[in-house]
Amino acid sequence: MSQLEQRLVALGQELELPEAPDLAPAVLARLESRGRPFPWRRAAALALALLALAAVAAFAVPDSRSAILRWFHLGGVSVERVETLPPAVERAQVGGLGRKVTRRQAADLVGFRIALPPVEGSPPVYVLDDALATVVLRAYGHAVLLSQFSSSNQDALKKLAVGKTTIEPVTVNGNPGLWLEGGPHTLTYLGRDRTFRERTVRIHGNVLLWLRNGITMRLEGPLARSQALSLARRV
Amino acid sequence: MDRPLDEPELVERARRGDLRAWESIVRTHQGISFRTAYLLTGSAADAEEAAQDAFVKAYRALGRFRRGAALRPWLLRIVANEAHNRRRSAARRERLALRAAAQDRPGDAVPSPEAALLAGEERERLLAAVESLPDEQRDTVTCRYFLELSEEETATVLRVRRGTVKSRLARGLDRLRAELGEEAE
16 A cells, blocks of 8 residues: 555544444334234235135144144145244245236136125236236225135145144035134245245234135134134125 | 344345344444435435435345345345435535544544644535535445445445446545645545
8 A cells, every 4th residue: 555545544543533323223113113013914925825725724733842743734734843933033024925916817817717705896816927916905994905816726835834833624615725813833835946045934813724615714813713714605 | 032133034034024123224334324324415315305315214124135145245236225315415515524623543643733723624625625526426425435345235235336336436436636726646
């Protein structure tokens, strides 16, 4: 370094700069406030997570000594009950729910009719990867997310890890289903290239999964079991 | 957690949505980020805004951050971009000032009043000369010497090639020498 350069460095050290403010509180407040108010933001992450959730199996007996306490697998889905949840995102960092289209266009894209409970008007359908269709519904005063996809693509399996969540087999109009309630759980999902994505999404809402005419349906939101089942039966 | 997490671990956690990890990163880098923004915008208020926006945007852009890359230049690049959007004209910039001179530094002999005065004048002249450089050269000199970034970091932050940093520095130093009436070394 030349003498002039050394003098410049020394000069920089002697500059009277304004004191640096603590930026962390404002930054965090902005990130937190952006992440929460829109139910579909978290739903967006869920939607990806759902891409290939298929039907749900009956329970196995938990082995409390193993890290994985319970594991079941059916069709494209495996559900693990674990002692501790992996680090997970609280906030959707993935893209949106997909393209916003009409119900008819959605059916063309995913290859099956989009089933809905009786609703007013025609809510938009969000389609992701031409595979997953999602509708945001209002039910019991809450925004809930109804997603559906064809279970035929069993290769695109996903993995669902469950913490201290109640998992209960249910039936919806005679079809097998699964109710997940209480405590956060996480989903780790497979990308389309069949590699596990690293993102794990933490879900606080309750989830009802069930099969309907070969289509896997998923309802997610702050609903009680009876409300979710009642809504599902009307789909 | 028994031990403090190192930066790659914090980045990885933040990437997964851990805001506490991001908070830790913000606190580590907010000083240099603010100083960078201040030197580029010439306004403390604009610098605070730029640095804050940069940390919000950087968090959202973590998915694009290349694993294993150095975080600081990547962050400062976003800071510099935000600062650039708020850049003030030279006339409206807050004047850079030097700390009160003659603060005794440990190990230094106490300078005579004359020496201190001369040193003070010389520094003021040098600072004024830096301030009068064309923007591109001023920014490069500022990053490289005032912020003490490496050439490579300076190139990343200012979004130019390393060769461009070198040439801007060379031209800037020439100009400073001319301004100060000094011979090239």
